[in-house]
Amino acid sequence: MESTRLWAGKEDAEDPLAAFRAEFALPDGVIQLNGNSLGPLPRTVPGALDAVVRRQWGKHLIRGWFDDGWFDAPERVGDRIGRLIGADPGQTVVGESTSVQLFNAVAAAARLRPDRRVLVCDAANFPTDRYLAASVARVLGLRLVECTAGELAAVLQAHRGEVGPVLFGAVDFRSGELLDLAGTTARIHAAGGIAVWDLSHAAGAVPVEVDAAGVDLAVGCGYKYLNGGPGAPAYLYAASRHQAALDLPITGWHGHARPFEMAGAFEPADGITRARTGTPQILSLLALEAALDPLERAGVAAVREKSLRLGDCLAALVRELPAEIRPEVVTPTEHHRRGGHVALRCPDAPAVSAALMERGVFTDARPPDLLRLCLNGLYVSYTDVFDAVAAFAEVAAAGSGERRAKGER
Numbered sequence: 001m002e003s004t005r006l007w008a009g010k011e012d013a014e015d016p017l018a019a020f021r022a023e024f025a026l027p028d029g030v031i032q033l034n035g036n037s038l039g040p041l042p043r044t045v046p047g048a049l050d051a052v053v054r055r056q057w058g059k060h061l062i063r064g065w066f067d068d069g070w071f072d073a074p075e076r077v078g079d080r081i082g083r084l085i086g087a088d089p090g091q092t093v094v095g096e097s098t099s100v101q102l103f104n105a106v107a108a109a110a111r112l113r114p115d116r117r118v119l120v121c122d123a124a125n126f127p128t129d130r131y132l133a134a135s136v137a138r139v140l141g142l143r144l145v146e147c148t149a150g151e152l153a154a155v156l157q158a159h160r161g162e163v164g165p166v167l168f169g170a171v172d173f174r175s176g177e178l179l180d181l182a183g184t185t186a187r188i189h190a191a192g193g194i195a196v197w198d199l200s201h202a203a204g205a206v207p208v209e210v211d212a213a214g215v216d217l218a219v220g221c222g223y224k225y226l227n228g229g230p231g232a233p234a235y236l237y238a239a240s241r242h243q244a245a246l247d248l249p250i251t252g253w254h255g256h257a258r259p260f261e262m263a264g265a266f267e268p269a270d271g272i273t274r275a276r277t278g279t280p281q282i283l284s285l286l287a288l289e290a291a292l293d294p295l296e297r298a299g300v301a302a303v304r305e306k307s308l309r310l311g312d313c314l315a316a317l318v319r320e321l322p323a324e325i326r327p328e329v330v331t332p333t334e335h336h337r338r339g340g341h342v343a344l345r346c347p348d349a350p351a352v353s354a355a356l357m358e359r360g361v362f363t364d365a366r367p368p369d370l371l372r373l374c375l376n377g378l379y380v381s382y383t384d385v386f387d388a389v390a391a392f393a394e395v396a397a398a399g400s401g402e403r404r405a406k407g408e409r
């Protein structure tokens with residue numbers, strides 16, 4: 001085992017991304033493997049926020065909206081996120097939570113196909129996606145059909161001519177499986193539907209190409225692989241070809257063509273600006289803007305390449321564990337089917353995750369029995385992966401001993 005740790009150290013010494021780890025304020029002794037829930041703090045963010053609060057807000061007061069560029073921040077930061085997801089400028093806007101953007105995007109997608117009365121949603125989607133798809137269906141009087149990615153072709157066939165919006169998560173939040181964004185979008189289009197993607201677990205982790213894939217609408221959150229901090233605003237992407245017809249249900253005054261005319265009736269702005277809602281959460285938005293810097297400099301492709309290698313390394317180390325504690329690797333092993341995290345099936349996953357956290361290894365558990373380890377190439381090292389698996393082995397062996405003592409399994 002010691003020789004493997006030496007190998008990991010050698011990989012770290014040769015890692016072209018190794019220097020990025022120092023750009024994050026990770027506490028000593030912590031191995032951060034749950035960046036798919038909350039990315040760590042980039043070191044530049046406190047200073048950037050301090051300047052916004054003390055200099056801009058504190059000294060410029062309301063002038064900050066125009067003198068400090070607050071008013072344009074949703075589109076400006078949107079374009080930066082757009083570059084990370086393969087979107088040309090003018091198609092991505094930042095604001096609100098992912099949940100609010102999901103409602104807005106799915107309802108707008110339905111209104112692009114008013115003749116279609118079926119809304120399809122990924123049955124494995126994150127709960128908020130499913131709740132909001134169900135809500136849109138109720139509000140607009142649509143029929144909701146939930147299915148897995150594997151069932152989609154059959155569902156589109158069974159509801160020929162009826163399917164409007166189809167909402168899928170690009171990466172399964174439980175298993176870490178990556179779907180074929182372009183192929184699935186093409187299948188949805190062939191059935192006359194509108195593809196709406198939740199990119200929360202994909203953006204910044206895998207090289208998503210929304211324009212090239214022909215995606216219609218997409219949303220995602222800012223606090224996972226984009227490292228924007230707790231409650232960072234989400235983003236909405238709407239392909240240029242749909243923008244003129246986009247009838248979003250949340251028609252706030254910042255999406256108005258001339259917000260400061262204070263007109264009595266809503267008239268949507270041109271372009272992606274119509275997807276703005278109300279006053280943006282400037283502090284969180286500018287924290288997110290500052291946080292994007294390391295990821296942009298590293299490049300999603302390089303982060304992805306390292307993340308895949310870290311995942312292969314994790315799987316190899318797991319294979320070497322004694323059979324009685326060896327977890328099943330649930331995430332597909334093929335690179336083109338794997339997102340940014342690896343899920344392990346193990347008994348008592350929540351207890352294992354809690355015990356790992358006590359040892360400084362931050363993971364998380366999802367019901368019923370999955371332990372998730374996010375291998376973000378920006379700040380996770382090969383030695384981290386080795387040490388995390390060693391800590392897992394200790395924790396799992398203690399748990400297996402306790403279960404044997406109690407006569408279970």
Ligand SMILES: Cc1ncc(COP(=O)(O)O)c(C=O)c1O
Pocket residue numbers: 097098099100126128129169173198200201221234
């Ligand atoms: C795929 C996905 N969508 C949405 C969310 C959350 O939405 P919100 O930011 O509104 O809490 C999460 C995680 O919390 C998620 O994993």
Ligand SMILES: Nc1c(O)cccc1C(=O)C[C@H](N)C(=O)O
Pocket residue numbers: 036037038126173366
């Ligand atoms: N959004 C979260 C939150 O508000 C609290 C705790 C965790 C989260 C998460 O991001 C969970 C994450 N989306 C997941 O994949 O489970």
